[in-house]
Amino acid sequence: xxxxxxxxxxxxxxxxxxxxxxxxxxxxxxxxxxxxxxxxxxxxxxxxxxxxxxxxxxxxxxxxxxxxxxxxxxxxxxxxxxxxxxxxxxxxxxxxxxxxxxxxxxxxxxxxxxxxxxxxxxxxxxxxxxxxxxxxxxxxxxxxxxxxxxxxxxxxxxxxxxxxxxxxxxxxxxxxxxxxxx
Amino acid sequence: xxxxxxxxxxxxxxxxxxxxxxxxxxxxxxxxxxxxxxxxxxxxxxxxxxxxxxxxxxxxxxxxxxxxxxxxxxxxxxxxxxxxxxxxxxxxxxxxxxxxxxx
Amino acid sequence: xxxxxxxxxxxxxxxxxxxxxxxxxxxxxxxxxxxxxxxxxxxxxxxxxxxxxxxxxxxxxxxxxxxxxxxxxxxxxxxxxxxxxxxxxxxxxxxxxxxxxxxxxxxxxxxxxxxxxxxxxxxxxxxxxxxxxxxxxxxxxxxxxxxxxxxxxxxxxxxxxxxxxxxxxxxxxxxxxxxxxxxxxxxxxxxxxxxxxxxxxxxxxxxxxxxxxxxxxxxxxxxxxxxxxxxxxxxxxxxxxxxxxxxxxxxxxxxxxxxxxxxxxxxxxxxxxxxxxxxxxxxxxxxxxxxxxxxxxxxxxxxxxxxxxxxxxxxxxxxxxxxxxxxxxxxxxxxxxxxxxxxxxxxxxxxxxxxxxxxxxxxxxxxxxxxxxxxxxxxxxxxxxxxxxxxxxxxxxxxxxxxxxxxxxxxxxxxxxxxxxxxxxxxxxxxxxxxxxxxxxxxxxxxxxxxxxxxxxxxxxxxxxxxxxxxxxxxxxxxxxxxxxxxxxxxxxxxxxxxxxxxxxxxxxxxxxxxxxxxxxxxxxxxxxxxxxxxxxxxxxxxxxxxxxxxxxxxxxxxxxxxxxxxxxxxxxxxxxxxxxxxxxxxxxxxxxxxxxxxxxxxxxxxxxxxxxxxxxxxxxxxxxxxxxxxxxxxxxxxxxxxxxxxxxxxxxxx
Numbered sequence: 011x012x013x014x015x016x017x018x019x020x021x022x023x024x025x026x027x028x029x030x031x032x033x034x035x036x037x038x039x040x041x042x043x044x045x046x047x048x049x050x051x052x053x054x055x056x057x058x059x060x061x062x063x064x065x066x067x068x069x070x071x072x073x074x075x076x077x078x079x080x081x082x083x084x085x086x087x088x089x090x091x092x093x094x095x096x097x098x099x100x101x102x103x104x105x106x107x108x109x110x111x112x113x114x115x116x117x118x119x120x121x122x123x124x125x126x127x128x129x130x131x132x133x134x135x136x137x138x139x140x141x142x143x144x145x146x147x148x149x150x151x152x153x154x155x156x157x158x159x160x161x162x163x164x165x166x167x168x169x170x171x172x173x174x175x176x177x178x179x180x181x182x183x184x185x186x187x188x189x190x191x192x
Numbered sequence: 193x194x195x196x197x198x199x200x201x202x203x204x205x206x207x208x209x210x211x212x213x214x215x216x217x218x219x220x221x222x223x224x225x226x227x228x229x230x231x232x233x234x235x236x237x238x239x240x241x242x243x244x245x246x247x248x249x250x251x252x253x254x255x256x257x258x259x260x261x262x263x264x265x266x267x268x269x270x271x272x273x274x275x276x277x278x279x280x281x282x283x284x285x286x287x288x289x290x291x292x293x294x295x
Numbered sequence: 296x297x298x299x300x301x302x303x304x305x306x307x308x309x310x311x312x313x314x315x316x317x318x319x320x321x322x323x324x325x326x327x328x329x330x331x332x333x334x335x336x337x338x339x340x341x342x343x344x345x346x347x348x349x350x351x352x353x354x355x356x357x358x359x360x361x362x363x364x365x366x367x368x369x370x371x372x373x374x375x376x377x378x379x380x381x382x383x384x385x386x387x388x389x390x391x392x393x394x395x396x397x398x399x400x401x402x403x404x405x406x407x408x409x410x411x412x413x414x415x416x417x418x419x420x421x422x423x424x425x426x427x428x429x430x431x432x433x434x435x436x437x438x439x440x441x442x443x444x445x446x447x448x449x450x451x452x453x454x455x456x457x458x459x460x461x462x463x464x465x466x467x468x469x470x471x472x473x474x475x476x477x478x479x480x481x482x483x484x485x486x487x488x489x490x491x492x493x494x495x496x497x498x499x500x501x502x503x504x505x506x507x508x509x510x511x512x513x514x515x516x517x518x519x520x521x522x523x524x525x526x527x528x529x530x531x532x533x534x535x536x537x538x539x540x541x542x543x544x545x546x547x548x549x550x551x552x553x554x555x556x557x558x559x560x561x562x563x564x565x566x567x568x569x570x571x572x573x574x575x576x577x578x579x580x581x582x583x584x585x586x587x588x589x590x591x592x593x594x595x596x597x598x599x600x601x602x603x604x605x606x607x608x609x610x611x612x613x614x615x616x617x618x619x620x621x622x623x624x625x626x627x628x629x630x631x632x633x634x635x636x637x638x639x640x641x642x643x644x645x646x647x648x649x650x651x652x653x654x655x656x657x658x659x660x661x662x663x664x665x666x667x668x669x670x671x672x673x674x675x676x677x678x679x680x681x682x683x684x685x686x687x688x689x690x691x692x693x694x695x696x697x698x699x700x701x702x703x704x705x706x707x708x709x710x711x712x713x714x715x716x717x718x719x720x721x722x723x724x725x726x727x728x729x730x731x732x733x734x735x736x737x738x739x740x741x742x743x744x745x746x747x748x749x750x751x752x753x754x755x756x757x758x759x760x761x762x763x764x765x766x767x768x769x770x771x772x773x774x775x776x777x778x779x780x781x782x783x784x785x786x787x788x789x790x791x792x793x794x795x796x797x798x799x800x801x802x803x804x805x806x807x808x809x810x811x812x813x814x815x816x817x818x819x820x821x822x823x824x825x826x827x828x829x830x831x832x833x834x835x836x837x838x839x840x841x842x843x844x845x846x847x848x849x850x851x852x853x854x855x856x857x858x859x860x861x862x863x864x865x866x867x868x869x870x871x872x873x874x875x876x877x878x879x880x881x882x883x884x885x886x887x888x889x890x891x892x893x894x895x896x897x898x899x900x901x902x903x904x905x906x907x908x909x910x911x912x913x914x915x916x917x918x919x920x921x922x923x924x925x926x927x928x929x930x931x932x933x934x935x936x937x938x939x940x941x942x943x944x945x946x947x948x949x950x
Binding site for chain 2: 028029031032036039040043044046047049052055056059062063066069070072073074075077078081082085086089090093094097098100101111114115119120122123124126127128130131134135138141147148149150154155157158159163166170173174176177178180181182184185
């Protein structure tokens, strides 16, 4: 965060609004993610996750990847989140569930994970601290991505299609209503 | 117009990843664990896109697409499992009750 | 003009299949049959037109259509492309004409079945997939058809899916052909890696120019051979075909005559240049074909189920085709494929008519004397049976089998550099096979149609079923005159069409070769007449029958073999996974520490008192720690993973 702040301080004349936007979206992303993992009501968490993903999409577009940003909005924030909402609706959660969540989220439960995550975070920061800044970041158009995708990566696309098919079959098989379960 | 630098993007990605990780470790509800996993996947995807932008290579965004497909598959299967557990009378969706791996 | 017709021939049944599947049973049954039969009939008409166009053209250039490029990478590209040359022309004529007649028959046969739309959808899709298979000029495109045929056979064999036995048979067919498909895919990948394309023209050019190493050629040929053997139900993959009888009878006719099992023969005929370059594969093919034809003929001799007899006879006839392919005379194999398609379709359709008339009784020993109640059916069954047996001069089967037999006699199959298998041996076995063929099919004929009446036949065969029977009867009697041995009359229309540049001529053939081939079925017929046809005191059992029956019922032990080779290892792996060996080891370690613990307690009073006390504490703590680690909670495991990650990162960053 401090890096971002320093950048914003440096560039106050040209494109300052863009930098403010960058800081804003980055911080909303992280804060939204924190909100997701602390909520006790599932729908709230999903809404915060949508916020996180939308701001992440703006981060992506500021990184010069408009195609990825659009996909993030359409597929992630759109399709996958709708899936979550559907499942939450089908689960029919209520007051007892959120109470139990609150009970599970005692401060004691936070200690270990927080320490682990902090250690990991610190190590990563330490490892990345003196990485040279690599000059300007360039824009990558959807055209480039498409050429790459259906050029050298075409086999990968086929493999991913297999993966999606396998996922589809699995989800269908697992989610199928069976008489003997009841 | 790209205004982010590579290091800033990495910073955001690290924070996101750590947050998602904490979520996976803290939450006992499978639904929240899945959401946290999605956050972690997004952090990884962000690193790919940032690296692609840094070295001006579209492969980064190709990888982003792959991760997107992976996340979609993972979420679909995970949610199907959740529904299944719910239908079998496990309303709490407590991850700790599924402990058949116990030694 | 012809280029425009070529995709249409596939498109017609394919679109019919899509309409039928999408209609999901809402379409009236009459229109369902009409649509399916009409679409396949349209294909048949187009293929006849194409045949006229192709054969009347002065140049022997095949018709080529490239529809689109399927995938393209710098080192490899695949196209969806069709090509019509004489070889595929024969196949599309067989597939569409026989397919059309079977559809026509099925309209009446399946009347009243609730799943009729599903049935006809699968049937037309079957035809479409087979047409893709035989028309495509790219092996990857061919593979689409290959898999499509497998899928449709699965759908159709398990058509009456409420009976678990039917679905089991469908699964068996699917799994076993899948083994072959995996091998075939390996062969295709090997080819793609060595040549860089799967275009059949380019491949054959590369093989003839010697651009591929002999090892690669042999490997590819063996892989593709395994695929073809599985598809065509040859040893050791033959077990699925007799079980595939679970489907409706028109399906069996389609699988056995026009589609599916002929795909393997077609593949090898299509790539005969590749296979000719791999002598090992050729020898293996010929030997397997010979063994299969003998084994299947023996099995057919002792079956009691009408449809099973026909199924084993199909395997046996396919063995003849593989023998011909292994000898290198793919033209003969294709000729036999064509005549076999005629008479096998006829036999199956007749069998279906018989079974329907006698109230779904399939055991031939409970039929009998049906000649009087259904003379027309008996006539067409006789036509099919004599064509299958290859009764000389008057049937189609004689000419094609004769072509195979006469070419096998001269062949030589090198096994290693010094040894080689003479064609005479295989010829002798094939002649014995011809004798057995005649024996078992006339056994079936005499038992079903002669003797006392055991079961009343009711109703009469409807016209819509009788017309296809009549057409195919005609074909199976007269379809063979396009190719006649030189000894009788030099007619070589068929082989000249396939290979205009000239074909092998057997002017030096001794005449007794032909007579031996002609005598075998006649001897078989007379023996069958003596054993089963003469009087009411029928000898129904032949000596040693019980042993053979037991063998054939268990699929000649192949099912058991599969159980040992394939199923058991999987079960074992499963067992390993379920019982978690690592877990056992860890709990073993825990109990070991506990024992050491107890052991050390005994020596506590000794000099080692202090040390042992320490050790006890340490082992106990270790035990507790180990047990803690394995608490079965996913979150804890995740935490351990992260801890490991942290440690690894720390060592990477700090070093």
